[in-house]
Amino acid sequence: MPAVEIKPDMYWVGVNDRTTDLFEGLWPISREGVSYNSFVIKDEKTAIIDLAKAMKTDDFFGQIADITSLRDIDYCVINHVEPDHTGVLRILKEMAPDMTIVCTEKAAGLLEAYYGVHDNMKIVGDGDTLSLGKRTLQFFSTPFVHWPETMMTFEPSDGVLFSCDGFGGYGALQGTIFDDECQDQAFYERESLRYFVNIVAKFRVSVRKAIQKLADVDVRMIAPSHGLIWRAHPERIIELYQEWCDYPGTPGDLAVTLIYGSMYGNTERFMNAVAQGIAGEGLDVEIFDAARTHSSYMLPYLWTRRGVVVGAPTYEGALFPPVWEVIREARIKGVKNRQLAMFGSYGWTGGALRDLVKIVEPVKWNLVDSLEIKGGANSESIAQAAAFGRRFAVTLKEG
Ligand SMILES: Cc1cc2nc3c(=O)[nH]c(=O)nc-3n(C[C@H](O)[C@H](O)[C@H](O)COP(=O)(O)O)c2cc1C
Ligand SMILES: [Fe+2]
Ligand SMILES: [Fe+2]
DSSP, X not given: OOOEEEETTEEEEEEEEOSOSEETTTEEOTTTOEEEEEEEEOSSSEEEEOOOOSSSHHXXXXXXXXXXXXXXXXXXXXSOOSHHHHTXXXXXXXXXXXXXXXXXXXXXXXXXXXXXXXXXXXXXXXXXXEEOSSOEEEEEEOTTSSSTTOEEEEETTTTEEEEETTTOOOOOXXXXXXXXXXXXXXXXXXXXXXXXXXXXXXXXXXXXXXXXXXXXXXXOEEEESSSOBBSSOHHHHHHHHHHHHHGGGSOOEEEEEEEEOOXXXXXXXXXXXXXXXXXXXXXXXXXXXXTTSOHHHHHHHHHHEXXXXXXXXXXXXXXXXXXXXXXXXXXXXXXXXXXXXXXEEESSSOOHHHHHHHHHGGGTOEEEEEEEEESSOOHXXXXXXXXXXXXXXXXXXXX
């Protein structure tokens, strides 16, 4: 995608990644893609802010070369050392040997560790500024949004915040980079939530601190390093991130995530009856087969919805493994205070429920109800499952 001027003499350059199948080697993005946004500011001094993953380097450097000679780059601001923003740093350094890298002290240590880069460095701390001529850059230390070295860079005259991972999202850019030109903002909001839960939710306290720190800053455009540039409504993505940070302390939205697994279809039969019971009480229930769905897609529902219904057979004395995995992942990410119900089929002495209770105990999921059934479904057990679903929905609505 050709460079885009976002403000006079300030440009988006970046890589639109539609070929990586797993972000961080873990989270599926083959359908959605992701962008690595980088920015060039031309002034008496030329600066580039954040880079890209080491891919499509000809395109990336070609975009920059349309704006400025690579040799003329004076400063490279590294907000965050993760390789999705620094992969091309060594190549760029070869091409711009006089360039000074601007970063936090912690980032300098990481750049040495990952790339052996240590010369031409300018270390900046919270509140420091760097004059480019007409424009000045200001740096805000925002540790753990997403790594310990992370900072954000602010350009006060146009109010542009280069927030790196903060306020970012999955989703390759679809012909425009701006919120107000985008015809499907819902896609980016959905993918920002999935990105938030997958990548930064673990650091939500730090994200909240960063948002507080920015409260008095006159931000008029949010330019993250993944996803849309929010220029019409920068407050929209800040509000969303704030809301998402706050979920673990709230009861969650009045709706249900139903996560199930089944080897031979018995638990699945109960699942359909349970879902009928819940839906019959007017609650939305999102159903996932844990063995066939990546946790990346289930976690946003677990993050935001009040009710969790787990359907799992007993497997080797424990919870059916794919269900165990997603619940454990939710616990690690910090999904808290959920209302939980569990059902499933077992063969001899069971154990799935006991295992689930142990997993969620530290994160205060409240077990409201359970229904473990020996063997297969019959009309009586199906009726029990439907009643179980209805009871859970009623409890949620009352609570
Ligand atoms: C590999 C395997 C391990 C199992 N381990 C246990 C177990 O430890 N305890 C138990 O009560 N049932 C165990 N079962 C029996 C299942 O829980 C039982 O067949 C159940 O009805 C399966 O439900 P599903 O049709 O939803 O897969 C096991 C079944 C399989 C295939
Ligand atoms: Fe990151
Ligand atoms: Fe990133």
